[in-house]
Amino acid sequence: MEVVASAPGKVLVAGGYLVLERPNAGLVLSTSARFYAIVRPLRDELSHDSWAWAWSDVKVTSPQLSREATYKLSLKKSTLQLTESANPFVEQAVQFSVAAAKVTVTDKEGKEALDKLLLQGLHITILGCNDFYSYRNQIEARGLPLTPEVLLSLPPFCSITFNSEVANGTMTGEKCKPEVAKTGLGSSAAMTTSVVAALLHYLGAVNLSCLGQSSSGSAAGRDLDLLHAIAQSAHCIAQGKIGSGFDVSAAVYGSQRYTRFSPEILSSAQVTGGHCMSDAVADIVTRSWDHEKDKFSLPPLMSLLLGEPGTGGSSTPSMVGSVKQWQKSDPQKSKDTWTKLGIANSMLENQLRNLSKLAEDHWEPYESVLRSCSRLMCSKWTEVATSQHQELIVRSLLVARDAFLEIRLHMREMGIAAGVPIEPESQTQLLDATMNMEGVLLAGVPGAGGFDAVFSVILGDASDAVAKAWTSSGVLPLLVREDPHGVSLEACDPRTREVSAAVSSIQIN
Ligand SMILES: Nc1ncnc2c1ncn2[C@@H]1O[C@H](COP(=O)(O)OP(=O)(O)O)[C@@H](O)[C@H]1O
Ligand SMILES: C[C@@](O)(CCOP(=O)(O)OP(=O)(O)O)CC(=O)O
Known part of the structure; x- marks a missing residue:
């Protein structure tokens, strides 16, 4: 067996x-x-x-x-x-x-x-x-383009490469095993x-x-x-x-x-x-x-795209430690930031839930307005809503974006206050540029943040265009997608x- x-x-x-x-x-x-x-x-x-x-x-x-x-x-x-x-x-x-x-x-x-x-x-x-x-380092070392197609050409369950020892602590004098990249x-x-x-x-x-x-x-x-x-x-x-x-x-x-x-x-x-x-x-x-x-899970016709900007790695435990330290040293300010973050997180959640419900109840207007928005920058989204339901859908998309911008703002504040790179400047530039691309709803740093990865939530079929734009600015688009199972x-x-x-x-x- x-x-x-x-x-x-x-x-x-x-x-x-x-x-x-x-x-x-x-x-x-x-x-x-x-x-x-x-x-x-x-x-x-x-x-x-x-x-x-x-x-x-x-x-x-x-x-x-x-x-x-x-x-x-x-x-x-x-x-x-x-x-x-x-x-x-x-x-x-x-x-x-x-x-x-x-x-x-x-x-x-x-x-x-x-x-x-x-x-x-x-x-x-x-x-x-x-x-x-x-696989970013190997792709670059071989002079190959930073495209999903190159990732797709790798054999499944490839051998795993380790980070170089220098990157992994030998500089601090500790003897440690190489870490998986x-x-x-x-x-x-x-x-x-x-x-x-x-x-x-x-x-x-x-x-x-x-x-x-x-x-x-x-x-x-x-x-x-x-x-x-x-x-x-x-x-x-x-x-x-x-x-x-x-x-x-x-x-x-x-x-x-x-x-x-x-x-x-x-x-x-x-x-x-x-x-x-x-x-x-x-x-x-x-x-x-x-x-x-x-x-x-994500509402219909939205997909998750991840990218590797490749500017280095971050250590989640030490970032968590610094944030906790800041909470202790500045209880008033940190509580205030957390309250604002909590409100913005709930707002984002509610809008995404609302969009799932709108898709369920009004599939046709939902599908057509999302497809139209997927070809436009967000500043043009309101123009394509031609019915009351579509207006509701677009409003919800825009409120979700605003909530997410609020989340990013307070996460950045938290990073600065705690002295850790939760959304460092290089990521901010990339995320702002991504959020201004056609069909992009959200772009952020996942989890604890840092330099390692970015994600984006994209409408309709706009992912390919975002991936191409990332490739041209040195960000490797990954193959992974949301799968709720x-x-x-x-x-x-x-x-x-x-x-x-x-x-x-x-x-x-
Ligand atoms: N394909 C694999 N087969 C066996 N062990 C693996 C494999 N990939 C990773 N590991 C092990 O899994 C562990 C991952 O731990 P860690 O680096 O803390 O992961 P994460 O931060 O992603 O949760 C390491 O001990 C690593 O050696
Ligand atoms: C800070 C956190 O709330 C989120 C960290 O999320 P990541 O997705 O960055 O996690 P790692 O895989 O451990 O690096 C810590 C936590 O929730 O445990």
């Missing part, structure tokens, strides 16, 4: 920093970039004395990193014997998932099957879509979630075959909540800190309006540091997880799918 599960990467379009504190919300879009985890047994046959084994084996294969790690798994404690950690996210995902399966699979038949699967050993293969990684889509959250999903399904703790019918309270909804609790815990322990968790939530449930869980939920898992797995997991699964994930059970190894797609395209040609 083989189980393949996948989970998406994310883009936080609004709510950066604020989402760290309940009850502020973040608007997060999940993407077409996915991590895949494949779980199969290490051995098919078990010897007659296997029932007495205290240990089984786990092998983790990462073809893109040309890495293979093997571990001994304690069947009693659900812990891996670690001499040197190779991939803390996967290691924690394995420990938490095995412990969760033991805690939740309680029927006799299920337990017997679980024991057998564990004795057979676990072989986990991990694959991340190219969209998670930055990333695009900022939340690789650790998508990877952890895919591994937890594949393992929990493989071990019989959840059934991911009927995810289509998930709603809160349904069996599929409860399975997703268990998967979320385990993935979130494993992710926090591996990361050594508790962030807002919007990345894991998007990897599990897809695009959403997210309000964080209370960090106290993870206090016992944190105290044990993941060493006494069964106690930690028994505690985690009985806690009442209070994160909120309301349905939210969260975690998913896959029919097969994605590499075989890519091969059959390639074969069929050869036959067609």
Whole structure:
């Protein structure tokens, strides 16, 4: 038996920093970039004395990193014997998932099957879509143009390039491993979630075959909540800190309006540091997880485009630290900025929701006015509204833009006050220029901000023109798009799918 599960990467379009504190919300879009985890047994046959084994084996294969790690798994404690950690996210995902399966699979038949699967050993293969990684340097080094077509020509699940050691801390005298050059889509959250999903399904703790019918309270909804609790815990322990968790939530449930869980939920898992797995997991699964994930995605005929300006990387934890420091040192001003940001975030959300509703209720006028606006700069949008509904639609588009400009303004203010480059000048120029292009609704820095990436929300078919304009100004347009689906059970190894797609395209040609 083989189980393949996948989970998406994310883009936080609004709510950066604020989402760290309940009850502020973040608007997060999940993407077409996915991590895949494949779980199969290490051995098919078990010897007659296997029932007495205290240990089984786990092998983790990462073809893109040309890495293979093997571990001994304690069947009693659900812990891996670690001499040197190779991939803390996967290691924690394995420990938490095995412990969760033991805690939740309680029927006799299920337990017997679980024991057998564990004795057979676990072989986990991990694959991340190219969209998670930055290829900008190699493209430039080869003198190729910064176009999506060049990215498309890369083989799927390419080997991963590392940032140069100089860029990664050796200058400060620390000896550290080279870091993967990333695009900022939340690789650790998508990877952890895919591994937890594949393992929990493989071990019989959840059934991911009927995810289509998930709603809160349904069996599929409860399975997703268990998967979320385990993935979130494993992710926090591996990361050594508790962030807002919007990345894991998007990897599990897809695009959403997210309000964080209370960090106290993870206090016992944190105290044990993941060493006494069964106690930690028994505690985690009985806690009442209070994160909120309301349905939210882009209205129809709007698409998400990401670009890599390639001016360097930013460190989210240190930016968060500086913002928190500023909150302490200037409580009055920071509260004021956060209140304004909160209002603007809600305004943006409400307008996007309003547009989705208008599309649902008045599809024809919606479609025609969005198509017209997609060919014009925003200053001309009001001119093309020819009915009352279209006027409402255009008004809503313009209010959404204004709310977003307000968000950018206060994020910049916050960056200046905290002394961190949340929307640095080079990004401001690019974003202003982008927001003035035909058919562009929004352009901003995702998540914590910084130099690494920009996103844009674009009407109708205007994305190609924006991508071309970005290419000519040295910004690499990425292939990734919004895809509201969260975690998913896959029919097969994605590499075989890519091969059959390639074969069929050869036959067609
Ligand atoms: N394709 C892959 N296969 C296996 N491990 C991967 C792969 N891509 C990334 N990783 C690992 O995932 C982790 C990503 O962590 P991090 O850099 O903190 O990610 P992020 O900031 O994107 O969440 C690293 O430990 C890295 O080695
Ligand atoms: C500041 C934040 O609110 C948003 C950070 O968003 P990013 O998308 O920038 O995240 P990373 O992938 O961790 O770099 C921190 C948080 O919510 O945890």
